[in-house]
Amino acid sequence: MNGEGLRDRKKRQTRAALSRAALTLAAERGLDHVTVEDISTAAGVSPRTFFNYFAGKEEAVAGPDPEVGPRVGRRVVEQPVGSTAVDAVKAALLAEVAEVPTDERDLWLLRMRVVQQHPVLLARLFAGGEEAERHLVAGIAERVGLDATDLYPMLLAAAAGAACRVAFTRWFDPDDPRPLATLLADALDLLSAGLANPPNT
Amino acid sequence: MNGEGLRDRKKRQTRAALSRAALTLAAERGLDHVTVEDISTAAGVSPRTFFNYFAGKEEAVAGPDPEVGPRVGRRVVEQPVGSTAVDAVKAALLAEVAEVPTDERDLWLLRMRVVQQHPVLLARLFAGGEEAERHLVAGIAERVGLDATDLYPMLLAAAAGAACRVAFTRWFDPDDPRPLATLLADALDLLSAGLANPPNT
DNA sequence: TGCAAACTTGCAGTGCGTGCACTTTTATTC
DNA sequence: GAATAAAAGTGCACGCACTGCAAGTTTGCA
Numbered sequence: 001m002n003g004e005g006l007r008d009r010k011k012r013q014t015r016a017a018l019s020r021a022a023l024t025l026a027a028e029r030g031l032d033h034v035t036v037e038d039i040s041t042a043a044g045v046s047p048r049t050f051f052n053y054f055a056g057k058e059e060a061v062a063g064p065d066p067e068v069g070p071r072v073g074r075r076v077v078e079q080p081v082g083s084t085a086v087d088a089v090k091a092a093l094l095a096e097v098a099e100v101p102t103d104e105r106d107l108w109l110l111r112m113r114v115v116q117q118h119p120v121l122l123a124r125l126f127a128g129g130e131e132a133e134r135h136l137v138a139g140i141a142e143r144v145g146l147d148a149t150d151l152y153p154m155l156l157a158a159a160a161g162a163a164c165r166v167a168f169t170r171w172f173d174p175d176d177p178r179p180l181a182t183l184l185a186d187a188l189d190l191l192s193a194g195l196a197n198p199p200n201t
Numbered sequence: 202m203n204g205e206g207l208r209d210r211k212k213r214q215t216r217a218a219l220s221r222a223a224l225t226l227a228a229e230r231g232l233d234h235v236t237v238e239d240i241s242t243a244a245g246v247s248p249r250t251f252f253n254y255f256a257g258k259e260e261a262v263a264g265p266d267p268e269v270g271p272r273v274g275r276r277v278v279e280q281p282v283g284s285t286a287v288d289a290v291k292a293a294l295l296a297e298v299a300e301v302p303t304d305e306r307d308l309w310l311l312r313m314r315v316v317q318q319h320p321v322l323l324a325r326l327f328a329g330g331e332e333a334e335r336h337l338v339a340g341i342a343e344r345v346g347l348d349a350t351d352l353y354p355m356l357l358a359a360a361a362g363a364a365c366r367v368a369f370t371r372w373f374d375p376d377d378p379r380p381l382a383t384l385l386a387d388a389l390d391l392l393s394a395g396l397a398n399p400p401n402t
Numbered sequence: 403t404g405c406a407a408a409c410t411t412g413c414a415g416t417g418c419g420t421g422c423a424c425t426t427t428t429a430t431t432c
Numbered sequence: 433g434a435a436t437a438a439a440a441g442t443g444c445a446c447g448c449a450c451t452g453c454a455a456g457t458t459t460g461c462a
Contacts, residue, residue, distance in 0.1 A: 010427090
């Protein structure tokens, strides 16, 4: 009847509660000192239910948002036809980071703390999340009219993911106050310049 | 007395035996259907000893060779002063892949099979292995006279790692018979060209 | 030969992750 | 609104990963 249904809304809530609980606890004690039981208790569900939503603690903390992959891929395709593939990726990623909702900002702050202690998770956030990268590869491939197994789409997507990872790393650095969009733009510009010369920064 | 000592040689042998056993079994049944007990039994040691060498199964099959990181970093620094940082990284990586000993080729073939089923491990092989990437960042930073926390060294190292990952992926593709060195060179060239235009390949 | 350091091993314990059967909640149909 | 189906939550049991700890065993050196 209604647009979404009570069931789907509850699922979303449970997932969000688990993810938020995992992030809060991990930011406090470190991920290794948080058990699945702790997380599910804090979220008000049984430990067994936790595994119905996430494959493990890592995924609850740094699990890729299943929506961002398709969205980025779509955005790459939808960029104006005049721009190159690199510019299309650049625009798509910058649009993505510009769109972080206000009610998720506190979650990102928690994520920053957790990821700082666990660099392995950084790769899963965007690039290493093969899921998202696959969508990006597909978008690029469609845009340039190549197969998704060709070198160019794979390399462009991987390099863009690497740029994201570096931008995130620097964003987490408390000594660098620049916003994420600026850092990401710098990284992508440097990339599309062929990493020619080290900037004076 | 002698150059290395019996103890060190035995440690090397045990480590190699464990790694080889893990790779062989994982290539046969898939990594998920191999227990640590299987691996250590095949290697002739106790399960407890396995954990004295590796933190887990993943590290045994895709664990980064602890020597490659420092070696690549050193090579980057040792390139002729005339060449740019990008060219230095390019040369260092190509020298690295060209130097794979013959007696390790069969291990790489096994690794190919295992990694094909577990894309997550691909990142650990070179790029994701933060260990190796840190050395690469340090080498680049020293070469260009920047700090290891600056954008340029981090991004160049990350992008080079991404190129390695893509080259490996394509190398694992049975439809592409080109050698690893060629694939890697293509990827790095495309990268240093700013990913400007999709090649006709 | 004897001592000290390093490597190996067994044991016990905690926690992860999964399959299965069962209960509870939500959606649909008559 | 009651019956039925579908989906989510839960408890239980099991195998395995991984970690200290306290032995035993091997190696290096005097």
